[in-house]
Amino acid sequence: MLKKLLLGAIALSFTNCLVLNPLGATIDREKGSVAAGRITDAAIQTDLVNSTLLAGRPAISLITLLASDIAKIESDKYYVKADVDQCIDDITGFKGFVLGSLITNIISCQDLKTDGYITGDPFPSF
Structure with missing residues (x-):
């Protein structure tokens, strides 16, 4: 009985990652279009x-409109929503006002990692 429960828990956990992560249904994930x-x-x-x-x-540059690119x-x-939030906080925070949005974007937002099915993009590397 314990073995069946353990296997069931592992299967449920694995299918949770395979189904919910790509759909963006987990709490700490954000779709790329929303993040952009x-x-x-x-x-x-x-x-x-x-x-x-x-x-x-007030004025904006054309490069500002390409911030997501x-x-x-x-x-x-x-x-990962926390990484996107940190990038946005840097752009709108002190760093963004001192360096400008373009330079802050280049410095702070280049390392945003995609979140795949389990941990990698789209599968973990071994």
Whole structure:
């Protein structure tokens, strides 16, 4: 009986990862299209504040609109939400206002890892 329960728990855990992670149904995952929108919004916000403070009028650059492409976000993949949140916090935080959204994006958002079926992209490497 204990053996059946243990095997059932392992099977349920494995199917949970295989089904819920790609669907983005787990709590700490975020779809790439959502992450890309949040990163672009953060870059636009930072550019608007910086340009208003420095030039006296709000403006954004065309490069700001490509923030998700600079961060190499793929819309069909899933990312760890804490990593995306840290990237956005860096862009909208002190680092973003001092260095600008482009440089902060290059520094802080290049290492966002995709979240695959179990732990890798899409399978773990052995």
